[in-house]
Amino acid sequence: MTRDAAEVEAGPEAIRAARTSWRRRQIVEAATRLMEEQGFHDMLVSSLAREAGISVGTVYQYVNSKEGILLAVLEDVLDTYASEVPAAMAGLADPVERLAAGFLSYCRVIDAHRMAAVLAYRESHSLGREDLQRVIALEVATTGLLTAELEAGRAAGALRPHDPELVGWNLTMLAHMWALKHRHLGAYLDVDAYGRAQLSAVLCGLVVDAQRERYAALLEGPGSVAGPLAAPESLDGAR
Amino acid sequence: MTRDAAEVEAGPEAIRAARTSWRRRQIVEAATRLMEEQGFHDMLVSSLAREAGISVGTVYQYVNSKEGILLAVLEDVLDTYASEVPAAMAGLADPVERLAAGFLSYCRVIDAHRMAAVLAYRESHSLGREDLQRVIALEVATTGLLTAELEAGRAAGALRPHDPELVGWNLTMLAHMWALKHRHLGAYLDVDAYGRAQLSAVLCGLVVDAQRERYAALLEGPGSVAGPLAAPESLDGAR
DNA sequence: GTTTCAACTGAACCACCGTTCACACGAGGA
DNA sequence: TCCTCGTGTGAACGGTGGTTCAGTTGAAAC
Numbered sequence: 001m002t003r004d005a006a007e008v009e010a011g012p013e014a015i016r017a018a019r020t021s022w023r024r025r026q027i028v029e030a031a032t033r034l035m036e037e038q039g040f041h042d043m044l045v046s047s048l049a050r051e052a053g054i055s056v057g058t059v060y061q062y063v064n065s066k067e068g069i070l071l072a073v074l075e076d077v078l079d080t081y082a083s084e085v086p087a088a089m090a091g092l093a094d095p096v097e098r099l100a101a102g103f104l105s106y107c108r109v110i111d112a113h114r115m116a117a118v119l120a121y122r123e124s125h126s127l128g129r130e131d132l133q134r135v136i137a138l139e140v141a142t143t144g145l146l147t148a149e150l151e152a153g154r155a156a157g158a159l160r161p162h163d164p165e166l167v168g169w170n171l172t173m174l175a176h177m178w179a180l181k182h183r184h185l186g187a188y189l190d191v192d193a194y195g196r197a198q199l200s201a202v203l204c205g206l207v208v209d210a211q212r213e214r215y216a217a218l219l220e221g222p223g224s225v226a227g228p229l230a231a232p233e234s235l236d237g238a239r
Numbered sequence: 240m241t242r243d244a245a246e247v248e249a250g251p252e253a254i255r256a257a258r259t260s261w262r263r264r265q266i267v268e269a270a271t272r273l274m275e276e277q278g279f280h281d282m283l284v285s286s287l288a289r290e291a292g293i294s295v296g297t298v299y300q301y302v303n304s305k306e307g308i309l310l311a312v313l314e315d316v317l318d319t320y321a322s323e324v325p326a327a328m329a330g331l332a333d334p335v336e337r338l339a340a341g342f343l344s345y346c347r348v349i350d351a352h353r354m355a356a357v358l359a360y361r362e363s364h365s366l367g368r369e370d371l372q373r374v375i376a377l378e379v380a381t382t383g384l385l386t387a388e389l390e391a392g393r394a395a396g397a398l399r400p401h402d403p404e405l406v407g408w409n410l411t412m413l414a415h416m417w418a419l420k421h422r423h424l425g426a427y428l429d430v431d432a433y434g435r436a437q438l439s440a441v442l443c444g445l446v447v448d449a450q451r452e453r454y455a456a457l458l459e460g461p462g463s464v465a466g467p468l469a470a471p472e473s474l475d476g477a478r
Numbered sequence: 479g480t481t482t483c484a485a486c487t488g489a490a491c492c493a494c495c496g497t498t499c500a501c502a503c504g505a506g507g508a
Numbered sequence: 509t510c511c512t513c514g515t516g517t518g519a520a521c522g523g524t525g526g527t528t529c530a531g532t533t534g535a536a537a538c
Contacts, residue, residue: 019485039364041280045526046488055487057528066526121360121419125278140423166436169423173416174409180360181408184379189405197405205443258515284496285518294517296498305496 023062026052028076031069036115040070040123070123071131077109077116078138084109085145095152096159096207099171100199100218102146106175107195117179143172150206158215159206167202174198262301265291267315270308275354279309279362309362310370316348316355317377323348324384334391335398335446338410339438339457341384345414346434356418382411389445397454398445406441413437 030052034043045066049056063069088105089098110117124135147168153159178185178194185194200219207215269291273282284305288295302308327344328337349356363374386407392398417424417433424433439458446454 016484042365044524049488056526057487058485060527061485122364123361125361126281136422163436166424166428167440169416169420170413170437170440173412173420177408177412181412183375184408185405197402198409201406201409201441201444205440255514283494288518295496296517297515299497300515 020062023054023058024072026054027059027062027069028072031073032113032115032119035070035073035119035123040119040126045069067126067128067131070119070126071135073116074120074124074127074135075138077113077120078135078142080109080113081106081142082138085142089145089149094158095149095156096203096211096215096218099146099149099153100203102149103171103175103199104192104195106142106146106172107178107191107198110175110179111191114179114182117176121176121180139172143168146171153206158208158211160208162206167206171198171202174202259301262293262297263311265293266298266301266308267311270312271352271354271358274309274312274358274362279358279365284308306366306370309358309365310374312355313359313363313366313374314377316352316359317374317381319348319352320345320381321377324381328384328388333397334388334395335442335450335454335457338385338388338392339442341388342410342414342438343431343434345381345385345411346417346430346437349414349418350430353418353421356415360415360419378411382407385410392445397447397450399447401445406445410437410441413441 027048031043031048034048034051038047045059046056048069049059052059059069063072085102085105089102092098092101120135120139124132127135147164150159150162150164150167154161154164175195178191189197196218203215203218207219212219266287270282270287273287273290277286284298285295287308288298291298298308302311324341324344328341331337331340359374359378363371366374386403389398389401389403389406393400393403414434417430428436435457442454442457446458451458
């Protein structure tokens with residue numbers, strides 16, 4: 001209800017835009033909370049309005065339909081992937097290090113939006129054809145960030161010959177898995193331990209022998225999948 | 240409508256039982272077909288009846304509610320996992336071979352029930368608390384089949400130290416991935432190629448150096464992730 | 479104080495669909 | 509032929525919930 005200084009300074013259309021994005025954020029956050037426990041179809045628009053602290057009519061002033069709410073939630077999280085993952089890779093030159101940083105960042109974003117990640121699997125089929133295509137394109141784009149580094153790593157001779165597309169989807173899937181199987185995994189792992197364990201499991205089969213020492217830190221994950229080299233502070237205490 | 244010889248020979252309660260299972264199969268198959276394209280909530284009971292070639296009233300004679308239809312579909316596929324996977328491992332003694340056979344069989348069952356596997360992720364939250372617990376328990380049981388072999392392999396010294404629970408879920412997830420990401424993977428891989436590529440990728444990080452030669456066939460997957468040893472008939476032709 | 483207008487409200491509308499049930503059918507028995 | 513009963517039918521009922529819109533609010537302009 002109160003406007004901050006920046007809005008007062010700006011013109012009326014800027015105020016409008018600021019209010020719109022503020023309202024949409026209210027809606028997205030409330031919807032995410034409710035959908036997590038109820039799913040999209042069981043969430044009533046009236047419940048969403050109550051959860052967001054606004055009226056039903058106001059909801060419809062900022063989204064076209066109930067389906068628009070779902071789209072807003074999914075786009076919110078997919079946009080976060082698309083900005084956070086490249087940010088994590090920026091500044092690194094080595095393809096394998098870029099891959100590792102990107103994947104770990106992906107896992108962390110998933111962790112922060114765990115419910116939304118699950119919703120993407122549960123509910124995206126409720127979207128119209130066109131909106132579904134947009135969601136898929138955003139997901140493909142994020143996977144492509146990883147695939148590119150796999151190809152670069154192979155070209156640089158650091159990674160063995162492999163199918164970058166398949167491995168790229170594997171990494172994407174393993175990141176999503178943290179959300180999808182959180183019931184089973186979250187009980188005894190945290191995101192970072194999970195991400196590094198999975199990364200080392202994948203890289204173990206990929207890094208060429210000559211480079212194993214160079215990437216030892218990535219290969220000896222906390223899950224001690226790296227083999228004889230590593231017997232680091234084990235995770236067993238956390239179980 | 241026509242009874243076969245076996246039914247005529249049997250008593251009336253056997254005829255009843257046979258008709259019940261036949262009707263339920265009609266319903267499950269029609270529901271699977273419709274849910275694949277429409278999802279559970281958008282599938283009308285009246286559409287299901289039409290698709291199955293029966294009336295709405297008859298549907299309700301064989302299931303308690305719309306939710307019961309979903310449960311029947313999910314139990315159908317989960318029961319198939321639970322019978323096919325152990326069958327594939329039976330007769331093998333070596334833990335790594337049992338693991339491989341179980342995983343590949345799992346992938347094949349998923350392939351045959353691709354739509355139902357996706358439905359488990361999409362719609363299982365629509366089940367009641369109790370039914371959901373049963374579905375989860377069935378999934379945990381199937382993963383447990385793989386976890387047990389991982390532990391046996393480690394105990395036998397064939398596999399490096401690792402977290403069998405995490406790797407077990409990875410294998411489960413990779414099998415499900417064939418259904419979840421079929422849009423992207425099915426375009427250039429078939430199930431067997433997919434299963435062997437994933438299996439070799441996982442085993443590469445797990446098999447101890449001393450045993451690599453013994454399991455060479457499993458390690459040099461069709462994706463040629465196994466490294467310098469393997470340059471088998473490549474899959475590139477299929478792309 | 480009055481006017482104006484964008485933003486907000488929520489009760490009411492009505493289309494939709496899960497479920498029911500009164501009836502139809504037909505095979506076997508009397 | 510008539511009766512019985514297990515099975516199947518689908519129109520109709522009734523609750524639900526997405527969507528609308530006539531009315532309210534309150535801040536800014538004059």
